[in-house]
Amino acid sequence: MKTKTSPKSLPQERVILGIDPGTTIMGYGLIRTQGKSKVELIEMGALHLGKIKDHALKLKRIYDRVSGLIEAHAPDEMAVEAPFFGQNVQSMLKLGRAQGVALAAALAREVPVAEYAPRRVKQAVTGSGAASKEQVAGMVQRTLQIPTSDMPKDLDATDGLAVALCHHFQLSTPTMQKGGSGWKAFISENPDRVRR
Secondary structure, three states: OOOOOHHHHHOEEEEEEEEOOOOOOEEEEEEEEEEEOOEEEEEEEEEEOOOOOOHHHHHHHHHHHHHHHHHHHHOEEEEOOOOOOOOOOHHHHHHHHHHHHHHHHHHOOOOEEEEEEEEHHHHHOOOOOOOHHHHHHHHHHHHHHHHHHHOOHHHHHHHHHHHHHHHHHHHHOOOOOOOOOOOHHHHHHOOOOOOO
């Protein structure tokens, strides 16, 4: 389900929507990137669903919110955190449905989507796949230079931003192509990454 874009073909400016799906709280964040290094915050927030008892209505609210974000900001890509495989099968099914409707909202509007495991997101943002939500929030705040007064109370919002940042870092990292000749091919394809 992952859409691959090579670093050489990255557009100068991209808008990425990150989603941390949930059936109680869905976190989201939008970033604008220019090239490999300039990243800025567009919007972040959390959709609270705890008071809605009907699971189908929760899914409709998720679909509607993601659709609204896409219509408002026209993201170039959307990244979603994959469900964490836990012990409770019912919770996993509900979380999978929440992720599915978020993906459906993007795909219905032809927005390319990517999916990242929770550990991968944490690793990309903090350097540790075992980082806490607070550590992720702290690194998101530093990376995007968000004033402390603007930081949300809901860490789900910063989790959504972390997913968007993970996708940006993934697209900005050169990858070896199959059939290439190792470092020689990498250097010729990425001269700006080599120090002389």
